[in-house]
Amino acid sequence: MIFDFENTVNEQVNLPKEKGIELFVKREDKLHAFVSGNKYRKLKYNLLQAEKSGYKTLLTFGGAFSNHIAAVASAGNIIGFNTIGIIRGAELEGRISNNSTLNFAKQNGMQFKFVSRELYRNKRSESFLNKLKEVFGDFYLIPEGGTNQLAVKGCEEILTSEDKTFDYICCAVGTGGTISGLINCSKPSQQVLGFPALKGDFLKEDISKFATQTNWELITDYHFGGYAKINEELVAFINQFKSDNQISLDPVYTGKMLFGIKDLINKNYFPKGSKILAIHTGGLQGIEGMNTVLKKKNLPIII
Known part of the structure; x- marks a missing residue:
């Protein structure tokens, strides 16, 4: 049965020790080969x-x-x-x-x-x-x-009791269903940060329809120009992240989210001692299509 699965693992990301930050990725992309994240x-x-x-x-x-x-x-x-x-x-x-x-x-x-x-x-x-x-x-x-009420219910199962030690829960945002589920199942002491892949403030209203807590915020500086927009800097980051951590990122959602998280870490946005959990929402099937577009533009591809 497609829904017989174990809880996914959290894998730690390599960060400079002097930052005093711990960053983990919840590997939701491993739930299923094609129906992932x-x-x-x-x-x-x-x-x-x-x-x-x-x-x-x-x-x-x-x-x-x-x-x-x-x-x-x-x-x-x-x-x-x-x-x-x-x-x-x-x-x-x-x-x-x-x-x-x-x-x-x-x-x-x-x-x-x-x-x-x-x-x-x-x-x-x-x-x-x-x-x-x-x-x-x-x-x-x-x-x-x-995204609908049943989708949010499913996304409320992403976090487990083991995740209560994290101070920040981060995810990419498309239609708002995933972050709504994360908000609803998070602890009030946790801050949920969403990284929209699209431009515009309409997502706040959409999320508010489903979210039952107020411990969340949208970080809107890392959409790279809008939905499915990408440049050489983001491609280089995705490739370097895979080399450093053996974790593939998709260019539309998780790549932009992790780029944003690491940039915020470098800018000292998170207090020292913070534990951050980034949700890998899958989407790796989109890499092949994006590489086709990049090749046509004679730009570096995602490896």
């Missing part, structure tokens, strides 16, 4: 609910290199659901074979509907969803990025 947590209770309610088909939304699309396709294939992906960007329809994420999802049985970016903005509207039901029949809807 927070996608595993977010899907857990949604899939159980879909199964309990008698659904046979899952429908969700995502972009060209979406970790969520890959995870839903893989999970559906494993436990016997039909899967449908509504993909942002009509121009991608003829490029599936050249896109590692979409090709993987297709190989796992996902059916696609490609829509324009303008139409994609209607993904929450009832009329748009009703039109999709006319085409595909009844389905269990999983939101873009997987």
Whole structure:
């Protein structure tokens, strides 16, 4: 069964001793080969609910290199659901074979509907969803990025009793579901720091819908220009981090988070003696697609 797993391990990161800081990474990326990290947590209770309610088909939304699309396709294939992906960007329809994420999802049985970016903005509207039901029949809807109340419930299981010794819990932020779960299961004495991969302040409102505590803050200085934006400095950091710690980071989420954490450590943001736990939310499947983009720009790739 896809949800039979052990708790993940915390691995210490090499830091200069003079900083007096301990940094660990919770290896959620090791939960499953393809349904990894927070996608595993977010899907857990949604899939159980879909199964309990008698659904046979899952429908969700995502972009060209979406970790969520890959995870839903893989999970559906494993436990016997039909899967449908509504993909942002009509121009991608003829490029599936050249896109590692979409090709993987297709190989796992996902059916696609490609829509324009303008139409994609209607993904929450009832009329748009009703039109999709006319085409595909009844389905269990999983939101873009997987975030809903059941997803937050799954993410509340990330922290264990052994993690209560940490002063700071850090995670990358996309749609806000993972950090909401972490906030809810954290100790009031702990500070939860979110590192958004997107520009904008709208995430605060989204997180507040699910979070039950106020011991959190968003660090908004490390998005590198916005979602899926990357430069040579970030690539160099990701490669050096892997060399130093034998931990791979994805360029959209965890790479930016760890870059931010280490930069804040260098700037003495954290008091001496602090213990920091960074959540590795997976997403390593996206490296291949990002490297394709980097090669086209004649930039260094992620190793």
